[in-house]
Amino acid sequence: MSKLDKDQVIAKFTEAYKSAHGKEPQIEAKGGWYSIDGDKNVRLAQLEEMAEELSGKKTQKKASTASKTEDKPVAKKAAKAPAKAKNKAKGKSSGFSVKAYWAEQLAAKPHQCRQPR
Numbered sequence: 001m002s003k004l005d006k007d008q009v010i011a012k013f014t015e016a017y018k019s020a021h022g023k024e025p026q027i028e029a030k031g032g033w034y035s036i037d038g039d040k041n042v043r044l045a046q047l048e049e050m051a052e053e054l055s056g057k058k059t060q061k062k063a064s065t066a067s068k069t070e071d072k073p074v075a076k077k078a079a080k081a082p083a084k085a086k087n088k089a090k091g092k093s094s095g096f097s098v099k100a101y102w103a104e105q106l107a108a109k110p111h112q113c114r115q116p117r
Contacts, residue, residue, distance in 0.1 A: 009048045010034075016054035 010027060017025045017036075025036050033041040042050070106113040
């Protein structure tokens with residue numbers, strides 16, 4: 001693990017955010033967590049990744065991972081389709097799957113997320 005300089009990372013993020021959104025972000029630091037414009041709290045390493053995304057350095061890498069994540073839920077849905085038919089045959093009327101729901105929710109987010117265990 002490399003040590004990140006807090007001031008450099010925040011300055012880099014502020015510059016990238018300002019160029020992308022046209023205004024300076026409101027960054028609140030509390031116990032090693034950083035809140036940007038009152039949104040979700042992130043760590044310093046995630047703040048650095050967000051700065052790289054905003055500056056456009058990781059756009060190609062994110063695009064390739066986004067296409068991979070879009071393919072995965074589709075494949076899971078196709079595999080679960082026969083399972084739904086079995087559930088209806090047994091008399092269960094609900095075709096809702098919590099696992100599939102969360103997979104869709106996480107795939108829709110702009111950053112990489114893991115499915116819950």
